[in-house]
Amino acid sequence: MCTQHARAFSRRRFLGGTLAGTAGLLGLYPRSATAEPPPEVKKIRLVHAPAICLSPQYLAEELLRLEGFSEIQYVDQPMTKSLGPLEAGQADMTQGAGVDVVAALDAGRAILPLAGIHAGCYELFVNGQIAGIKDLAGKSVAITTDDSTERLFLSSIVAYIGVNPHDMRWITAASAADAVQTFVDGKADAFFAFAPQGEELRAKNVGRVILNTTQDRPWSQYFCCMVSARRAFAEKYPAATRRALRAFLKAADLCAQEPERAARYLAAKGYEPRYEMALAILKDLPYRRWRDADPEDTLRFHALRLHEVGIIKTSPHKLIAQGTDWRFLNELKKGLKG
Numbered sequence: 416m417c418t419q420h421a422r423a424f425s426r427r428r429f430l431g432g433t434l435a436g437t438a439g440l441l442g443l444y445p446r447s448a449t450a451e452p453p454p455e456v457k458k459i460r461l462v463h464a465p466a467i468c469l470s471p472q473y474l475a476e477e478l479l480r481l482e483g484f485s486e487i488q489y490v491d492q493p494m495t496k497s498l499g500p501l502e503a504g505q506a507d508m509t510q511g512a513g514v515d516v517v518a519a520l521d522a523g524r525a526i527l528p529l530a531g532i533h534a535g536c537y538e539l540f541v542n543g544q545i546a547g548i549k550d551l552a553g554k555s556v557a558i559t560t561d562d563s564t565e566r567l568f569l570s571s572i573v574a575y576i577g578v579n580p581h582d583m584r585w586i587t588a589a590s591a592a593d594a595v596q597t598f599v600d601g602k603a604d605a606f607f608a609f610a611p612q613g614e615e616l617r618a619k620n621v622g623r624v625i626l627n628t629t630q631d632r633p634w635s636q637y638f639c640c641m642v643s644a645r646r647a648f649a650e651k652y653p654a655a656t657r658r659a660l661r662a663f664l665k666a667a668d669l670c671a672q673e674p675e676r677a678a679r680y681l682a683a684k685g686y687e688p689r690y691e692m693a694l695a696i697l698k699d700l701p702y703r704r705w706r707d708a709d710p711e712d713t714l715r716f717h718a719l720r721l722h723e724v725g726i727i728k729t730s731p732h733k734l735i736a737q738g739t740d741w742r743f744l745n746e747l748k749k750g751l752k753g
Contacts, residue, residue, distance in 0.1 A: 454655035458486040462509035464497035467687045467696050468536045468610050468640055469510045471666035474677060478665050482658035496564050498643065501526055507648040508659055510640045512536075513713040514567040514721070520738035521718075521727035525646040529660050530744040531638030531710035532667050533700045535629030537568060538613040540598065540622035541605045547625060548576045555584040557594040557603035565607040571720040572626065572634065580724055598622065610696045611687070629699060637713040638704065649743075657743050664705055664751060671702035706748070711735060 459479060461472050476487050490500045498515045500506040502524045516528050545554065551573055558566045570580035586603050588594035591612070598606035599621050608616060616622055628634040642663050649656040670677050674697035678690055687693040718731035727734070 451658070452654045454483045454658050455652040456655050457484055458488065459484050459508065459655065459659055460488045460490055460500075460506045462492050462497045462500050462506045463489040464492040464509075466497065466609065467681070467693060468533070468700055469497065470670050470677060470681060470686070470693075470697060471532060471663050471702070472508075472510050473684075473686050474666040474669055474680060475659075475662045478662035479659060482662050484655075484659070496560075496562075498526065501643060501645050504645065504647075506645065508642065508644045508656075508663075510642055510663070512564045512568060513638050513641050513710075514571055514717045515564055516641055516643055517714055517717045517721060517727060517734065518562065518567055519643075520714075520734050521721075521729045526643045527646045527649045528710060528714065528739055529642045529644055529649075529656070529741075530664065530747075531705050531708055531713060532640045532642060532663070533702050533704045534635050534637060534639050534708075535627075535700045536610055536639040537565070537628045538608045538624050539569070539572075539605060539626035540608050540613070540616055541625055542598070542601060542622050543604055545604060545625065548573055549578055551605060552578045552582050553584070554604040555586050555602075556605045556607065557586045557588060557597040558607070559588055559591055559594050561585070561587060565609065567717075567721065567726070568628075568639075569607045570724065570726055571717045574720040574724045575633070580726070610700075611689075611692050614692060614695065629701070633716070636708070637716050638708060638710055641710055641713070653743075657747065660743050661747050661751070664747060667702045667705055668751075670697050670700075674698050706751075710744070711739060711741065714739065 461475070479487050490506045492500050496511070496515055497509045498511040498519055501509050501511070502519060510532055513531070516526070519526050539548070545551065556569065566585060573580050573583070586597060588597050595606065595612055595616070597603050599619065606622065613624070628639060642660060644656055674694055678694035678697055681687045681693045682690040714735055715731050718727065718734050721727045722729070722731055
């Protein structure tokens with residue numbers, strides 16, 4: 416999302432009682448988990464990043480209260496790479512891109528991927544005579560930082576096609592808005608747009624799309640956003656981690672089942688003040704994907720691509736064996752059927 420919307424993310428509280436009314440829809444009542452131990456800690460820190468596809472963690476506050484958390488804090492992160500506060504120990508749980516999870520595990524950062532949420536988010540816009548992904552060799556791409564999500568994700572994509580991302584020219588910008596403007600001004604051949612940047616580029620009639628990760632295989636089959644926890648938090652507070660993850664997954668179900676209601680919440684609180692924009696994105700992204708797809712497949716897919724081109728050093732097998740534990744997800748799937 417463009418940084419022009421970042422200020423809206425300081426409005427952290429939902430309208431009183433709004434989500435409580437959806438508890439029946441999602442099957443979340445205080446008594447629903449009484450057989451489980453309560454969370455070992457009443458406080459949990461999440462992340463606010465300028466990314467509307469992270470809606471489940473924005474909708475999760477009241478659901479977390481039903482799970483026994485009395486203090487829910489949000490740490491502001493001005494970039495879409497929302498794992499940063501988690502890696503720095505400033506937050507306990509967040510959604511983040513699968514490629515960022517791979518890079519973090521490769522770097523030995525103490526995070527624990529817990530579940531996938533949905534696929535999609537990104538569209539590849541191009542200018543000029545670029546007809547396909549193979550034509551990106553030798554071309555320029557506008558990005559935010561050298562280790563940005565868009566660079567990692569697009570590197571994985573072009574590596575799959577047979578293009579070495581080291582043969583591309585990466586133009587870094589000071590902000591997401593500046594990266595978009597670099598492409599709009601014709602100073603970059605390509606831009607990997609994150610919702611709602613794609614909608615904004617279409618409104619300006621700038622560029623054309625040659626890849627949509629929500630629709631185009633194989634990328635549409637893998638998770639974009641995943642839920643991860645600070646490893647020390649998950650190890651010290653397993654009951655709290657399980658309950659918090661359930662709140663995220665229930666919130667994802669809400670996005671899928673009632674996108675209109677979810678969009679109204681997001682607009683009312685300023686997460687995405689444009690209701691129609693929020694609704695279009697919520698309807699477009701497959702938020703029930705967490706129920707069907709295996710998040711380990713996503714990590715393996717990107718790890719193979721990024722390892723082939725030398726962006727990560729750890730073998731995919733070792734990375735998954737040492738960095739993942741899906742017990743929380745597998746337990747919750749059994750209880751959240753239907």
